[in-house]
Amino acid sequence: MKFLFSLVGKGEIKWVDVNPCDSDPCVFYRGQKVNITAYGQPRLLLSFIFVNKMWLIPFLGKLYKADQSYEKSIYDSNTAKISVTVNVGGIPIEYPGIDPNGCHYVKCPIKKGVGYTVSTLIPVYAYLPSITTTMKWDITGDNDVTLACAETKVTLNKKRTDINPL
Template identity: 25%
Template sequence: MDARVGFIVGLCLMGLTCASPVKFVDCGSSSGKVAMVDINPCSTQPCQLHKGDSYTVNVTFNSGVESQTSTAVVHGIIAGVPIPFPIPEPDGCKSGIQCPIQKEKTYNYATELPVKSEYPPIKLVVEWELKDDSKNDLFCIRFPVQIV
């Protein structure tokens, strides 16, 4: 039993070395407050996202409202123009958040960000919103990335 516990702790520590807090800008979180954002794996900033790979985006936030649902909307901002960026699971309630969302409670939203092979190599800003029942932003964050 001790060997299994040691193995699990080791895996957790390796995961922490691959993910570091990402510098982000709040872009209008009207219904919540973001505490931390990390992308795994991401060892540099801006995060270098390799084509064909998938990354885990984790956002820890405190909700200021109650909501039965949460929906993610993601855009890549290129030359000031927001381009929709589809993600596999836009339902926040299936991405680590136990719904219904309660006011003044902290949540950890975690989802996959696939980087398709056909994406061009480019530097851009990702805008990630998680919307409540009223379509207000539980959080809205922007962070720079580079597709390589």
């Protein structure tokens, strides 16, 4: 299975862990909470490939394991703002329940030469429609400078019925 996570901004995300996710696109079921953790630095545009439960990063013609670091931040920022949107009918809609204060997800201030881990818990509310869409994460800093931005396809679906509750 290959899962493509594309960057669309100036930032660089070195690895992303979506839990639970076992398909492409990821299927988020109503009533569950999805934990999305990413490690990155505001720097380059890259794409990531998920193969056999490991994120691989194409860089300079080689594939690196996602836990290897080879770039550093080039921006300083005292603040961070996070925005998660989904595309509904061509219109980006703010995903509900996400605290926009990025400093609650990553230690601020953000300094040059440092990589950061950001972890976001995404609640999948029962009232959300069943839809396959693009989910986009934007992290901006001082003066609305884009620190990192990424997007991927996801499916929001009815509650999963093929598993036994704990």
